[in-house]
Every structure is written in structure tokens, then in C-alpha cells.
Amino acid sequence: MVRKLPRAALLAAIAALPFTSITAAATPQQGSGVAWDIVEGLTTEIGPRIAGSEAEARARAWADAKLKVLGFSNVKIEPFKANVWQRGPEHAKLTAPYQQPLAITALGFSVPTPADGLKADMVYFPTLAALEAAPQGSLKGKVAFVDHAMRRAQDGSGYGPYGNVRRKGPSIAAQKGAAGIVIRSAGTDSHRNPHTGATAWAEGVTPIPAGAVSNPDADLIARIAERGKPMQIDMTLMGKPNPGAPSGNVVAELPGRDPSLPIVLVACHLDSWDLGTGAIDDASGCAIVTAAALAAQKDGKTLRTIRVLWSGNEEMGMNGQGGGTHYAEMHGDEPHAVAMESDFGADNVWQVKNNFAPTNKALADKINAALWPMGIVPHPGETEGGADVGAIIAKQKLAVVDLGQDGMHYFDLHHTPDDTLDKVDPATLQQNVDAWTAVLKVIANEPGEIAEGVGG
Amino acid sequence: MVRKLPRAALLAAIAALPFTSITAAATPQQGSGVAWDIVEGLTTEIGPRIAGSEAEARARAWADAKLKVLGFSNVKIEPFKANVWQRGPEHAKLTAPYQQPLAITALGFSVPTPADGLKADMVYFPTLAALEAAPQGSLKGKVAFVDHAMRRAQDGSGYGPYGNVRRKGPSIAAQKGAAGIVIRSAGTDSHRNPHTGATAWAEGVTPIPAGAVSNPDADLIARIAERGKPMQIDMTLMGKPNPGAPSGNVVAELPGRDPSLPIVLVACHLDSWDLGTGAIDDASGCAIVTAAALAAQKDGKTLRTIRVLWSGNEEMGMNGQGGGTHYAEMHGDEPHAVAMESDFGADNVWQVKNNFAPTNKALADKINAALWPMGIVPHPGETEGGADVGAIIAKQKLAVVDLGQDGMHYFDLHHTPDDTLDKVDPATLQQNVDAWTAVLKVIANEPGEIAEGVGG
Ligand SMILES: [Zn+2]
Ligand SMILES: [Zn+2]
Ligand SMILES: [Zn+2]
Ligand SMILES: [Zn+2]
Structure with a gap:
């Protein structure tokens, strides 16, 4: 026997529609702003996007459209082939x-x-x-x-x-x-x-x-x-291996006031593992660097151009098959000043490292001072850069700033089916955007020479 | 290239053995005692045991052997058939x-x-x-x-x-x-x-x-x-449906000093859903009632016999196909005094309810007083009993004591692949055993008449 449940006229009206804007999620998680919009969109409209797949290609098209809508210039898909796996x-x-x-x-x-x-x-x-x-x-x-x-x-x-x-x-x-x-x-x-x-x-x-x-x-x-x-x-x-599969980077720019100055590169990766929807790895990274680039130019162009790289095939890109390597091949002759990457989820930035040359001490001090009010600690350790910027850093001996995120919970989710949107806290996502914005405002407005990085 | 890792002579010696007693679990969870031993054993040596399956049959044999080793008398497997599902x-x-x-x-x-x-x-x-x-x-x-x-x-x-x-x-x-x-x-x-x-x-x-x-x-x-x-x-x-499949209850007793007195029945269910290993649902329940029965007789026999029922086919046993119904058919003519069930995980007992008749107010007071030092709150609501004892309660209008467990996290795990041993906290499991022991010591030593329960 099925007991009749009480029903309201309102609900009857709703149910008569095939779809409704009233949802009843048990685990509500809401956010707003550019960064949330990117993570929400990529995870909802694309989902899993393993390198070399048709889904990764759809993600590139999505990224291309999204970056154009957001006002980026010179938005380009830069395809390459890679030996990946399925x-x-x-x-x-x-x-x-x-x-x-x-x-x-x-x-x-x-x-x-x-x-x-x-x-x-x-x-x-x-x-x-x-x-x-x-x-x-x-x-x-x-x-x-x-x-x-x-x-x-x-x-x-x-x-x-x-x-x-x-x-x-x-x-x-x-x-x-x-x-x-x-x-x-x-x-x-x-x-x-x-x-x-x-x-x-x-x-x-x-x-x-x-x-x-x-x-x-x-x-x-x-x-x-x-x-x-x-x-x-x-x-x-x-x-099994999936050799010679199509992948690609998506590159976009916010031009600076002086195009002759070496650019600032901020990167993330667009591909994800196939088990989850790549919310923390690495839709969040793309959301953070992109929202921060826009925020850094909210009140007008920065001095230097900020280039955004949404890399393809990071996850299986070791041995020179990844988007970072392809980027360095395509853009290795263009002058870069600094490279930064976000690929560690959406938890708070708590630490900052750099590899600036002694001649750029004032720049380092300015960055640390900008982060100081947010409780972000300067750390003397070596910078890591990351897979998406590693090749261009190596090629041009680039200066690097690492914004270290809290990793206490990252490996609960990393590369699992559980890497889904509900794991992203809109507040800490925005804290990342704020920290990145603070750094980009300093670096992208630096008029002096940014020397090669040291160590590493 | 694979970098050679440092190796110790000790490790070389260990590795030369096919198996070793040194393990390196990332999520260590240890316990001891009868209750832990039952949950650990059932989840490790049997695992998923959906009703009607060969695994549920293995679980019955395991239970039969375990209850004998623990010193129970009259240990019996009572088979029945049920329309289940696979x-x-x-x-x-x-x-x-x-x-x-x-x-x-x-x-x-x-x-x-x-x-x-x-x-x-x-x-x-x-x-x-x-x-x-x-x-x-x-x-x-x-x-x-x-x-x-x-x-x-x-x-x-x-x-x-x-x-x-x-x-x-x-x-x-x-x-x-x-x-x-x-x-x-x-x-x-x-x-x-x-x-x-x-x-x-x-x-x-x-x-x-x-x-x-x-x-x-x-x-x-x-x-x-x-x-x-x-x-x-x-x-x-x-x-798809799996009609007429073999299931069964396992019943065992700790005889009391006066076999003529109506017995105390404590129950749990042995079957589990197939996705997890049934650690919280309901190996923990079987562990709790069994360890508590033993603890209640640690210093000598109780006045009344305590009978333990590990029920088969609880999960798909609605509509009269479950172990609780079969138990009432087999044992409905034997006098029972009180029935209790544990089927809500291994988190702390925080609340107690009973349906004692007014003539048993002194007994109710004694139970509440025994639980008082453990911070367990008497609650005036109706008792529920549970699926494994519901039929015998209905048939004999039995008195019931419900020990209410904290359910804040139970439905994180319930009926999922995540119902595994690591989710059982040995400390709260033992708190359950302690609370059940306190109640059984009172009830199983009650010399006066325990009247039919009221309400419900
Ligand atoms: Zn990543
Ligand atoms: Zn990854
Ligand atoms: Zn259950
Ligand atoms: Zn259940």
C-alpha cells in the first residue's frame, strides 16, 4: 500500500512542468563570481575530461567560448597530439x-x-x-x-x-x-x-x-x-594506452599597457582524470588564475600583459607529452617575466614562495607585503612552479611565485570519483582569487626588470 | 629511470617472506575485546553478505562457530527461505x-x-x-x-x-x-x-x-x-528478484539460574547489503548485543536466560520474509520477558526509552539509574523495537527497551560501499557494550514479573 502524501497546490503546479527551477539538494553549495562560475560550469556542462578524449575536446571549446565571453583577447586553441591512456x-x-x-x-x-x-x-x-x-x-x-x-x-x-x-x-x-x-x-x-x-x-x-x-x-x-x-x-x-590522441592548450590574454614588456603567465590544466569531474583538479586552478587576471585589470589595464594558459594533458603529460611542454615549444621565444600555476585545489592560500634574484628583492617585499594582511606566510623554500609552467620556466629560467594552498584535505579527493563541485568551498575559492589578484597587481605593474629566477 | 630507494637489511628480510605480520595501514584503526573481534572478523573474513547469497550462508557458519567459541549454549542455525533480490x-x-x-x-x-x-x-x-x-x-x-x-x-x-x-x-x-x-x-x-x-x-x-x-x-x-x-x-x-533463496537465523543462549523465567531476547541482523561489508549495518549490532550478554554474565549467571538472535534477511525482510518473522514463528510459544535490538551502527548510546507497564516502574527506574552515570537520557517517546524483534514483540506484546544511538553520521554510510570496518570507532563500540551490559544486568536479574509492554 502506498500512503497518499499531502500535496500542495503549488507542488502540483510545479510538477505539471517538465522542468523547474526549484531544486531540493540535500547538500547545497552555492557560490557566485567568475571563479565559481568557471568551476560550476566546467563540472556541470563538461564533467570528466581525460586527456585525448572527446570530452577534453569539448572542454577546449567550452574554455574558448568562456574566455571570449569574459573579455580575454587572442583566445586560441593550440592543438597537439599525445600518447595518453584510456x-x-x-x-x-x-x-x-x-x-x-x-x-x-x-x-x-x-x-x-x-x-x-x-x-x-x-x-x-x-x-x-x-x-x-x-x-x-x-x-x-x-x-x-x-x-x-x-x-x-x-x-x-x-x-x-x-x-x-x-x-x-x-x-x-x-x-x-x-x-x-x-x-x-x-x-x-x-x-x-x-x-x-x-x-x-x-x-x-x-x-x-x-x-x-x-x-x-x-x-x-x-x-x-x-x-x-x-x-x-x-x-x-x-x-590501455591511447597513442597519438588529440589534446590541446587554450591560451588567452589580457593585454597590458606596454606590450613590449615580458608577460606574466598564469596557468592551470583543463584536462582531468575521468573518475570525478575535476572540480579541485583542476577546474579550480583555471577558475582562480582566470578570475584573478580579470580582477587585476578591473580598474584598468596592468602595465604588463597577463596571459592565461589552460593546459591540456597535464595528468598524463610526463615525458614531454603534456600541454606545458607544448606551450614552451609554441611560445618559448616570446619574452616572459614570471610564471605561476594553480593546481592544488581550492583550499586557502597560506604560504608564498619565490625564486626572485637578489636584484628583485624590492619586488619580493612588495608581494609579501600585499599578502601580509591575508595572513599568508613567506616561506624560504624552493619554488616548484608546476607541470604546466615547468617547461617554459626551464627554457627561460623564469622567475616564479608559488602561492601554497592548504593541502590537509586535498588528497582525500585527488584523482577520485569524489572530485566534484560540492567539495569546493566558494569562500576559500574566492580567498585564492584575492591572493592571486594581490600578487598579479604587483607583478603585472612592475616597471623594472624582472630578472631570471634563481635556484630550483 | 627508476631511482634506487634506500633499503634496510630488515626490510630485505621481511620481503623475503611471502607474508608478514608488519602492515603499514594509512588509516589504522585498532580495537580489542569481544565486540571489536566480532566486527573485525565478520567484515574481514566474510564481508558483504546479502540475504539469500552463498556469502550469507558462510556468515551463518561463521556466527555458529564464533558463538560456540565464545561459550554460548544451544547455538543453532535456523534456516528459512525468502523472496529476496540480487x-x-x-x-x-x-x-x-x-x-x-x-x-x-x-x-x-x-x-x-x-x-x-x-x-x-x-x-x-x-x-x-x-x-x-x-x-x-x-x-x-x-x-x-x-x-x-x-x-x-x-x-x-x-x-x-x-x-x-x-x-x-x-x-x-x-x-x-x-x-x-x-x-x-x-x-x-x-x-x-x-x-x-x-x-x-x-x-x-x-x-x-x-x-x-x-x-x-x-x-x-x-x-x-x-x-x-x-x-x-x-x-x-x-x-533482479531472487525468489525462494536460502536464509537463516542464528540463535544462541547464555542460560540463567532460573530457566523457568521468561527470557531476555537481544537481537541484531547478520545479513548486510552487498555494497559494503556491513560493519555498521549490522555487524556492530551483533557485536554489541553479544559482548554485552557475555559481560552481563561475567561474574556469574544472570537470573534469567539471555538469548541472542543474529537474524537473517533483515534488509529485504519486509512483508513477512525476514528473520524476525521466522524467529516469532519458531519461538513464539516460548515465554519472553523483554526484547531489545541493536541496528543503528556503533556510535554512542545517548538516549533510552521503554514501554514498561506502570507495574514495572521500579524496573524502569533501575535501568535509568544504571545508565545515568553514562549520561544517557531517558526519553518519554514510544519504543521502536526493530525489524528483528518486531514480530515477537507483536505476538507476545513484549516489554521493550530501546537504547538510542547517535545517528548524526549513520546515514553517511548506511547501505553504501563505505560501510567498512574503518568507520567503527572502538571506543564508541565499547560504550554501546557498556550501556547494554548495564541494562542486561538489571533486566536479566529482575526477579519480579515483567509485564506486557504498553503503547506502540
Ligand atoms: Zn592537477
Ligand atoms: Zn591531478
Ligand atoms: Zn540494519
Ligand atoms: Zn540496513
Whole structure:
């Protein structure tokens, strides 16, 4: 029996319409302004946009249109080809000593298992070092499982070492003769959402199927390993390389008053992993740099031109196949003054670093002073730049300013299905825009020479 | 190139062993004691155990062995058959106005879509009432999407009304001629993990495919609906009824000093949904009632026998097909004094209710006094008992004590893949055991008559 629910005349009227502007979201999250508009639009109207896909092409068209509407000049799509990777069906289960389905996802550049699954003994390694120490040939025909213990860090510093389990673990396992590898996700959450990301095959290694399980699944495997009973896995990961696929950068400018001065480049990446909608990685970055560029010119042109780069194929762009490299090839002869990138989500900026030459101390002081009222701390460490600006920085030995964002929660979401709009806080997104605007107002109005960066 | 990582002799020694007792979990969660041991064991050694499955049968054997090891008497598996449901492959995507994959799961008792997907226009309804108000026939060939706005509540009171979207929404949509229905999950989290759960087909309704999307996906659909563009979905939900499947209860006793006195029944359910490992729903309940029964007799037998019921097929046991009904059929002629159930996770007990007759006021006072030092508040509302004890309560008009648990986070996890061991806090699990033990010590040692319960 279905009990009749009370109904209001209003609701009857609403229901008669096929669509309505009244929604009832359980997790409302609202924002406004240019930055929110970009993140909301990209995640809603495009969604997942893995490099080389038709979705990434739609994202480029979306970006091109959006940047024009926002008033940018010289908006251009700059296509290139790249050897990327595409996901296939994927699932896995433990078959011994207990039957347990596993929440698994393939790593980028994994090769396919047999279509009916790779069935093998699975060997537990508590760390990447333990895997490396395994005797040659000891993994023949087996699947290696590599555990680890990534923790939260405000500066995101756990991702280097623990991300190496993903970047290097598969090559090491393959070198030992393994038939496949499964790793604990490089992530800090406890949800059944595994973290994908590209692995990098070492030279001469024959690739093997490689996947990551969610943290709760890795916990389960660790508990079973502690019981000392042999483990077997049956895993199907059909993802495979996608060579020579179309990608591209989108470049746009806000011209400055003096076009002869070296430009300021601000970058992000447009592609995303396919599991989520790329809200924090990296629609937020594109939103931040774009909104800040506009805000920096709100009261009139800056002295220098600000160029925005929404890069293609960042996620699988190592080894010279990414948008950052293509940008440097296309624009390496144009004079740049400074490069900056935003690719760490939408949480607050809390720290600033630069690599300015001693001759630009006054400029550095001005930037730090502009950020001081926002509670942003100068940090003496080396700048990182980022994948989208790395090639042009290297080519021109560019000065860099890094605005460091709070990374305590970034690796809860990074490269998972959970990278969705509801995770973006409009207030911290805007704090990023404000911090970037403050920096751009100083740099893009700097009349003096901005010298090559030092260190790094 | 793969950089050689430093390696220690110790690690080399470890790696030479196929398995090791050293694990490196990123999300360590440890516990001890009987209750933890049960939750850890069931989730690790059995995992998902949907009613009617071979996994549920393994869980019964596990429970039988465990209860014997723990020292229970008269441990019995009491098999029965039930019309249940089994999951099949499932996936869905929006195909218009934007292409977006959706994190979807079928509701229990959904019928299958065509194997190559149900492709249809999708109509947005902000509430269940709006769906109900839709004109008859207006949904012909379409998929209804029903949104809502479930919020957290300490007493879990949102689940009744918002759970109705799942329980009743599919029947209402089918009555309007819909080809299928998708609902916002009845859950309070923001992860890409949809919440499953059974729907109840109203009499005379021809079942349709019915699924739930995660909250972030429902947010996306709501944003798209607000744009006013027609939506289309392509969904494949292959789950189907599984009639006459084997299930069963596991019953065990700790005999009291006076076997002639009516017994105290404490219950939980052994089956779980298949998406997670049933840690909070309801391995924790079985752990709590079982550990508390043992603790109540730690210093010697209680006056009355305490019987433990680990029920089968709670999740799909409405309409008289569940373990609670079977228990009442098997044991309805044996005198019971009080029935209690634990099926709301492992968060703290904060509230206590009873339905004692006025003649048992002294008993009620004693229970409230025993819980008082733990900060547990007496509440005058009606008792609920629960699905596993409902039939025996109805049959014998039993007295009931409800220990109300904090439900602020329960519906983040309920019926999702995220219902895993790491979500159980050993400290609050033990607080439950302590509260239950305090109550059982009073009730199972009550020498006077415990009268029929009142109200409800
Ligand atoms: Zn990124
Ligand atoms: Zn990334
Ligand atoms: Zn339950
Ligand atoms: Zn349940």
C-alpha cells in the first residue's frame, strides 16, 4: 500500500512542468563570481575530461567560448597530439583466503589484464622499499600488493614520497617478474573511492596491469595479510594506452599597457582524470588564475600583459607529452617575466614562495607585503612552479611565485570519483582569487626588470 | 629511470617472506575485546553478505562457530527461505544536455533494464510530493528523478520521511507510467557512493527499474534541471528478484539460574547489503548485543536466560520474509520477558526509552539509574523495537527497551560501499557494550514479573 502524501497546490503546479527551477539538494553549495562560475560550469556542462578524449575536446571549446565571453583577447586553441591512456572496464575481488570484492581502479598507463581476469597469488609488501628488496624473480606470476601510510600534510609534502608507490612501484614489480601490481591509493581519505593517476614505466620494463584500491580495501588486505593466510586475487583492468590522441592548450590574454614588456603567465590544466569531474583538479586552478587576471585589470589595464594558459594533458603529460611542454615549444621565444600555476585545489592560500634574484628583492617585499594582511606566510623554500609552467620556466629560467594552498584535505579527493563541485568551498575559492589578484597587481605593474629566477 | 630507494637489511628480510605480520595501514584503526573481534572478523573474513547469497550462508557458519567459541549454549542455525533480490551489473550516464557518468546503484527489488540500457527522457521532481502530484500518464516512457533534502538528525528521524522516497517513490512513478525511476540517495554524505536499500512495490503495481544516485550526482542533476534543458539518461540496472533463496537465523543462549523465567531476547541482523561489508549495518549490532550478554554474565549467571538472535534477511525482510518473522514463528510459544535490538551502527548510546507497564516502574527506574552515570537520557517517546524483534514483540506484546544511538553520521554510510570496518570507532563500540551490559544486568536479574509492554 502506498500512503497518499499531502500535496500542495503549488507542488502540483510545479510538477505539471517538465522542468523547474526549484531544486531540493540535500547538500547545497552555492557560490557566485567568475571563479565559481568557471568551476560550476566546467563540472556541470563538461564533467570528466581525460586527456585525448572527446570530452577534453569539448572542454577546449567550452574554455574558448568562456574566455571570449569574459573579455580575454587572442583566445586560441593550440592543438597537439599525445600518447595518453584510456580506461576500460575494471573490477577485482579477493578469492582467497576470503571472498571480498575490492574497490579498484587502474593506474594511467596500465596495460590490460586478460578480459576474463588475471588470477594470481598476491604478495603483501608493507612499503615500496620492501618491494624493492624482494629477490629478483620472486614475484614471477604473482601480483604484488604495496601498502604504505600516507598522512595529511598542510604543504602536501606526503605526495612526493607516497605518490612514488604509484609512479615507480609498477616498474619495480614488473622488473621482479610480477604479473600485476595493486597499490594502496596515494590518498588520505577512508572512502571506497580509489585514487587513480599515471604510473611511469622505467626504460626497458615491460608494462604490467597496475591498479590502486581504496584505503578501506587496503586496510582489509593488510588485516588479511596479518592473518598469514595466502591471498589470491582475480582482477580485470582493461585500461590501455591511447597513442597519438588529440589534446590541446587554450591560451588567452589580457593585454597590458606596454606590450613590449615580458608577460606574466598564469596557468592551470583543463584536462582531468575521468573518475570525478575535476572540480579541485583542476577546474579550480583555471577558475582562480582566470578570475584573478580579470580582477587585476578591473580598474584598468596592468602595465604588463597577463596571459592565461589552460593546459591540456597535464595528468598524463610526463615525458614531454603534456600541454606545458607544448606551450614552451609554441611560445618559448616570446619574452616572459614570471610564471605561476594553480593546481592544488581550492583550499586557502597560506604560504608564498619565490625564486626572485637578489636584484628583485624590492619586488619580493612588495608581494609579501600585499599578502601580509591575508595572513599568508613567506616561506624560504624552493619554488616548484608546476607541470604546466615547468617547461617554459626551464627554457627561460623564469622567475616564479608559488602561492601554497592548504593541502590537509586535498588528497582525500585527488584523482577520485569524489572530485566534484560540492567539495569546493566558494569562500576559500574566492580567498585564492584575492591572493592571486594581490600578487598579479604587483607583478603585472612592475616597471623594472624582472630578472631570471634563481635556484630550483 | 627508476631511482634506487634506500633499503634496510630488515626490510630485505621481511620481503623475503611471502607474508608478514608488519602492515603499514594509512588509516589504522585498532580495537580489542569481544565486540571489536566480532566486527573485525565478520567484515574481514566474510564481508558483504546479502540475504539469500552463498556469502550469507558462510556468515551463518561463521556466527555458529564464533558463538560456540565464545561459550554460548544451544547455538543453532535456523534456516528459512525468502523472496529476496540480487544485484547485477549497473551503470548509468546522462546523455543530454551534457554527457556525465552517474554513480548509481539499483534499489532492492528493482527489475532489470534492457541489457543495453534504458534510454529515456528524465523528468526532475524536487520532492516525493511533486512526483505524487504529477498527472497520471505524464511520465509514460520517461524516467522520473526524485530529489529531496535529507538532513542529519541525532535520533535518525530523517530516515522515515526521506527513506520513503526509496520505499514508495518507485511505486508512485510506476503508477504514473514511468519506465524507470532514479532517486537521490537517502543519505547525508557527499561522496560518490550511492545508498541502496529495498523498495516496496505497492499492490498491483508492475515493478520498474529503480536506482539511486550519490548525493554529488543528485546535485549535478539538480544543477542541470535548473538550467531548464531537457535531460536524457541511459541506464543499465541488471539487478533482479531472487525468489525462494536460502536464509537463516542464528540463535544462541547464555542460560540463567532460573530457566523457568521468561527470557531476555537481544537481537541484531547478520545479513548486510552487498555494497559494503556491513560493519555498521549490522555487524556492530551483533557485536554489541553479544559482548554485552557475555559481560552481563561475567561474574556469574544472570537470573534469567539471555538469548541472542543474529537474524537473517533483515534488509529485504519486509512483508513477512525476514528473520524476525521466522524467529516469532519458531519461538513464539516460548515465554519472553523483554526484547531489545541493536541496528543503528556503533556510535554512542545517548538516549533510552521503554514501554514498561506502570507495574514495572521500579524496573524502569533501575535501568535509568544504571545508565545515568553514562549520561544517557531517558526519553518519554514510544519504543521502536526493530525489524528483528518486531514480530515477537507483536505476538507476545513484549516489554521493550530501546537504547538510542547517535545517528548524526549513520546515514553517511548506511547501505553504501563505505560501510567498512574503518568507520567503527572502538571506543564508541565499547560504550554501546557498556550501556547494554548495564541494562542486561538489571533486566536479566529482575526477579519480579515483567509485564506486557504498553503503547506502540
Ligand atoms: Zn592537477
Ligand atoms: Zn591531478
Ligand atoms: Zn540494519
Ligand atoms: Zn540496513
